[in-house]
Every structure is written in C-alpha cells, then in structure tokens.
Amino acid sequence: MQDAIQAVTGQRVTAVASGRTDAGVHARGQVVSFDCATRLPVNEFQKALNANLPDDVFVLELVDAPSGFHATRDAVRKRYIYVIQDGPRHDVFCRGFAWYLRRPLDAERMQRAALSLIGTHDFLSFQTSGSERKCTRRTICELSVERSWMETSSRVMIGITADGFLYNMVRNIVGTLVEVGRGRRPEHWPAEVLAARDRRAAGQTAPPQGLFLDRVEFP
Numbered sequence: 001m002q003d004a005i006q007a008v009t010g011q012r013v014t015a016v017a018s019g020r021t022d023a024g025v026h027a028r029g030q031v032v033s034f035d036c037a038t039r040l041p042v043n044e045f046q047k048a049l050n051a052n053l054p055d056d057v058f059v060l061e062l063v064d065a066p067s068g069f070h071a072t073r074d075a076v077r078k079r080y081i082y083v084i085q086d087g088p089r090h091d092v093f094c095r096g097f098a099w100y101l102r103r104p105l106d107a108e109r110m111q112r113a114a115l116s117l118i119g120t121h122d123f124l125s126f127q128t129s130g131s132e133r134k135c136t137r138r139t140i141c142e143l144s145v146e147r148s149w150m151e152t153s154s155r156v157m158i159g160i161t162a163d164g165f166l167y168n169m170v171r172n173i174v175g176t177l178v179e180v181g182r183g184r185r186p187e188h189w190p191a192e193v194l195a196a197r198d199r200r201a202a203g204q205t206a207p208p209q210g211l212f213l214d215r216v217e218f219p
Contacts, residue, residue, distance in 0.1 A: 024208030105181030
C-alpha cells in the first residue's frame with residue numbers, strides 16, 4: 001500500500017492498518033489510514049492506487065477521514081468470520097480459504113457451546129504465546145455458528161465480533177468449538193476452558209486459511 005501511494009503521489013507515507021493478519025489469513029474488510037497531500041479527486045486516487053497494487057490487494061473504498069483519524073487506535077469493534085468446509089465432499093476450489101474436515105460437525109452443539117463465551121471475560125486460555133497483552137479481558141458481543149449449504153459441499157460459518165482480540169484468539173476459539181462439534185467434548189467444556197485461564201486447556205489452533213477479517217467498526 002505504501003509503495004502504491006508513493007508511485008501515485010511521489011510521497012513516502014506510513015500506512016496504518018486497523019490490525020495485523022497472520023500469514024494465510026485473509027481480510028475483506030481491512031481499514032488503512034494514512035496522511036497524504038494530493039490534488040487528485042478521491043475517485044481518481046482510488047483508481048490510481050488499484051492500478052499500482054498487486055492482484056491480491058484491492059481498495060474497495062477511499063474516503064477523506066477526519067484529522068487525526070487512526071485506523072488502529074480508533075477502532076472499537078472488529079468482526080471475523082471463520083469458514084469450515086465439512087463432510088465427505090471436498091470442494092477443491094475452497095483450498096486456501098477454508099478448513100476442510102472430513103467428518104460433518106454438529107453446528108447446533110457448537111452454537112450452544114459458544115454462548116458461554118459471549119460477554120466480558122478473561123480470554124487468557126485462548127491466547128497463544130508470542131504476543132502477550134497486559135490485559136486479557138475482552139468483550140465478545142456476537143458469536144454465531146451457522147451451517148450453509150453449497151451446491152457441491154456444506155460449510156460451517158463462525159462469526160465473532162468483539163472490542164478486541166488476543167493473539168490467535170479467534171482461531172483458538174474455533175479449534176475449541178470444533179472439538180464440541182466433533183462430539184469429543186461436552187457443550188459446557190468451553191466455559192471450563194475459559195475459567196481455567198490456561199492455553200493448554202483449550203482446543204487446537206485452527207489453521208489460518210479459514211479466517212477472514214470481515215469488518216472494522218469505528219465510533
């Protein structure tokens with residue numbers, strides 16, 4: 001993004017994203033802020049940026065922000081979606097964009113198990129070591145598990161909205177709910193994991209390719 005801005009304006013700026021995504025994770029609602037002096041109309045500036053960006057990056061919308069706007073500090077909520085393709089029919093075109101599990105999951109059990117994670121809690125059990133935060137309390141305001149049927153396969157879509165996320169928090173929650181969906185753990189198990197405040201108590205870290213940053217909300 002910084003290279004594209006420089007190619008269009010000749011200015012080297014610092015572009016700030018609302019948050020980072022790990023290798024293999026996708027973002028379809030990422031927000032980036034930067035300060036730049038240009039006389040180009042916004043729509044022309046957007047077209048010029050897209051002409052200079054790689055094929056896997058595209059600016060959906062470019063707007064003038066209020067003075068001092070910061071994509072990281074001003075974000076109040078983020079929504080992630082995790083996509084699981086389950087069942088015997090493997091849609092190869094989902095490769096790289098979903099976690100494939102051969103055995104069908106019980107999405108209804110997963111949804112009931114997820115209810116205990118909604119609200120303000122200490123999510124230390126769902127934080128992977130390597131990027132620890134001083135405060136591990138977060139507020140999840142939405143956590144849904146829904147099944148969708150495609151023409152050639154079925155998918156389980158997990159949506160999570162919170163005021164912030166710990167390192168690998170979404171992927172660790174997904175890995176924990178999958179254990180319930182597989183029938184290996186009871187529905188009340190995620191609540192026990194939450195209370196343990198120990199990463200070893202939770203399920204595996206789900207692979208990155210199924211995770212999408214869907215939306216970032218600002219005041």
